[in-house]
Amino acid sequence: MSSKKADLKRKSDPAKRNNGKQLKVDRVEGWLESELAELRRGTQDLKFNMKRLRYLSDNKTVKQGSEGVVYWMGRDQRVQDNWALIYAQQLAIAECLPLHICFCLIPKFLEATFRHYCFMLKGLQEVAKECGVLDIQFHLLNGFPRDTLPGFITEWNMGAVITDFWPLRDPIQWVDDVKKAISPDIPVIQVDAHNVVPCWEASGKLEYSARTIRGKITKLLPTYLTEFPIVDKHPHVSKRAAKVVKWNELLSSLEVDRSVGEVDWAKPGYSGGMAMLESFIDHRLRDFATLRNNPNVPALSQLSPWIHTGNLSAQRVVRAVQKNGKKFSESVASFTEELVVRRELADNFCFYNDNYDKIEGAYEWAQKTLKDHAKDKRTYLYTREQLEQAKTHDKLWNAAQTQLLMEGKMHGFIRMYWAKKILEWTSSPEEALSIAIYLNDRYSLDGCDPNGYVGCMWSICGIHDQGWAERAVFGKIRYMNYDGCKRKFDVAQFEKRYSEKI
Numbered sequence: 001m002s003s004k005k006a007d008l009k010r011k012s013d014p015a016k017r018n019n020g021k022q023l024k025v026d027r028v029e030g031w032l033e034s035e036l037a038e039l040r041r042g043t044q045d046l047k048f049n050m051k052r053l054r055y056l057s058d059n060k061t062v063k064q065g066s067e068g069v070v071y072w073m074g075r076d077q078r079v080q081d082n083w084a085l086i087y088a089q090q091l092a093i094a095e096c097l098p099l100h101i102c103f104c105l106i107p108k109f110l111e112a113t114f115r116h117y118c119f120m121l122k123g124l125q126e127v128a129k130e131c132g133v134l135d136i137q138f139h140l141l142n143g144f145p146r147d148t149l150p151g152f153i154t155e156w157n158m159g160a161v162i163t164d165f166w167p168l169r170d171p172i173q174w175v176d177d178v179k180k181a182i183s184p185d186i187p188v189i190q191v192d193a194h195n196v197v198p199c200w201e202a203s204g205k206l207e208y209s210a211r212t213i214r215g216k217i218t219k220l221l222p223t224y225l226t227e228f229p230i231v232d233k234h235p236h237v238s239k240r241a242a243k244v245v246k247w248n249e250l251l252s253s254l255e256v257d258r259s260v261g262e263v264d265w266a267k268p269g270y271s272g273g274m275a276m277l278e279s280f281i282d283h284r285l286r287d288f289a290t291l292r293n294n295p296n297v298p299a300l301s302q303l304s305p306w307i308h309t310g311n312l313s314a315q316r317v318v319r320a321v322q323k324n325g326k327k328f329s330e331s332v333a334s335f336t337e338e339l340v341v342r343r344e345l346a347d348n349f350c351f352y353n354d355n356y357d358k359i360e361g362a363y364e365w366a367q368k369t370l371k372d373h374a375k376d377k378r379t380y381l382y383t384r385e386q387l388e389q390a391k392t393h394d395k396l397w398n399a400a401q402t403q404l405l406m407e408g409k410m411h412g413f414i415r416m417y418w419a420k421k422i423l424e425w426t427s428s429p430e431e432a433l434s435i436a437i438y439l440n441d442r443y444s445l446d447g448c449d450p451n452g453y454v455g456c457m458w459s460i461c462g463i464h465d466q467g468w469a470e471r472a473v474f475g476k477i478r479y480m481n482y483d484g485c486k487r488k489f490d491v492a493q494f495e496k497r498y499s500e501k502i
Contacts, residue, residue, distance in 0.1 A: 066159025076310035146177035167351035273306030362461035369475030419459030
């Protein structure tokens with residue numbers, strides 16, 4: 001750990017249990033950021049591993065006579081520690097061309113609300129500011145990619161398109177639409193900047209469980225878990241100026257569901273994510289291995305909103321945790337398992353399974369057992385509205401839903417219980433899965449994400465799990481109940497925290 005740590009330490013920990021109160025994140029340049037600045041010096045010559053990319057077009061060379069290279073930013077919304085942008089800059093430098101970043105602001109994405117759009121746009125504002133310093137032009141295009149990006153590529157005479165990897169069906173369709181709409185002379189290159197091991201390199205097929213993918217990923221970590229080259233000031237500047245983004249006007253004019261407001265504990269952007277990472281290493285990592293399943297104890301990283309939005313690189317996170325958490329080896333190992341193996345398993349599932357959010361995407365044994373018990377009598381039945389408003393007989397479930405409503409995040413252990421009870425209290429597995437995904441995508445800052453879909457599918461459909469003792473409603477799907485939670489943690493304490501808010 002840096003020797004400057006003591007001098008640079010913040011006065012307060014921005015990730016202590018906040019109970020909905022404002023978290024103090026008042027300094028970007030913490031000890032970790034200072035440490036990264038030292039690491040990044042002299043990294044410009046690090047070679048890009050070409051296995052991180054794949055060509056989506058037949059042409060693989062930059063179009064002759066072009067006036068720039070564009071990085072179409074989507075899933076990975078950051079400048080530094082971004083393999084897609086690193087490759088785009090290296091390609092632009094090799095061709096002596098200006099470098100541009102485009103972000104397409106679509107009017108609606110799944111169940112995303114004002115909460116999600118605000119978090120995203122405030123992070124992008126930070127990206128745009130850093131681009132200005134680095135002579136990289138940032139463009140925000142309003143509309144679906146198929147309606148905005150091809151026109152931009154033509155107008156600005158772009159010679160190559162580099163874009164992020166995203167395994168969900170809508171972004172896959174966006175890329176396909178753009179590829180069809182632009183000249184075949186322009187290569188479209190996809191870089192997996194989200195996973196440590198690129199999804200297509202980790203496995204070429206749908207993996208059954210963490211057990212079947214763990215060894216494959218672990219074997220490749222020495223190759224891919226490397227330091228990042230720095231994205232530096234770009235040597236070739238466009239003669240044309242990008243349109244200035246009026247961020248405050250943009251936020252006020254968003255035509256999205258505003259009934260789900262911002263949360264005050266999570267500061268958007270790279271700086272907020274780095275502050276949360278630093279606080280995790282300083283204060284919570286030591287307890288991660290032993291206490292991460294206790295929602296009354298601050299032992300989790302709380303980093304999923306920033307990793308989901310791409311404000312933080314998972315690769316940077318795991319490198320920082322491994323380097324600075326050597327005293328807590330058990331916690332480091334547990335955290336690496338969740339951040340790398342389990343998270344990349346979720347990408348694998350969504351990439352290779354078209355039905356990643358449907359009952360039809362479950363294993364045959366799970367589909368059969370759910371069908372066999374679909375007509376079992378339910379002791380309680382709730383509508384989506386009752387569940388959304390936390391109006392059930394179960395105080396623990398209501399507290400969990402209230403945490404989601406108010407904080408935009410639910411403790412990981414509680415989220416499993418939460419989803420399984422939706423299966424128990426709705427009329428069919430199909431309805432249960434639909435409601436669980438709807439609530440998670442609508443309220444959670446890390447919703448609309450492979451992790452969320454796999455989490456719901458694990459809880460309700462047994463994905464990446466095995467069959468258990470058969471019982472009513474659940475069939476052979478793993479069961480969780482209130483008494484089991486009481487054996488894990490002080491349920492009354494968690495209920496009390498949210499009872500008044502309910």
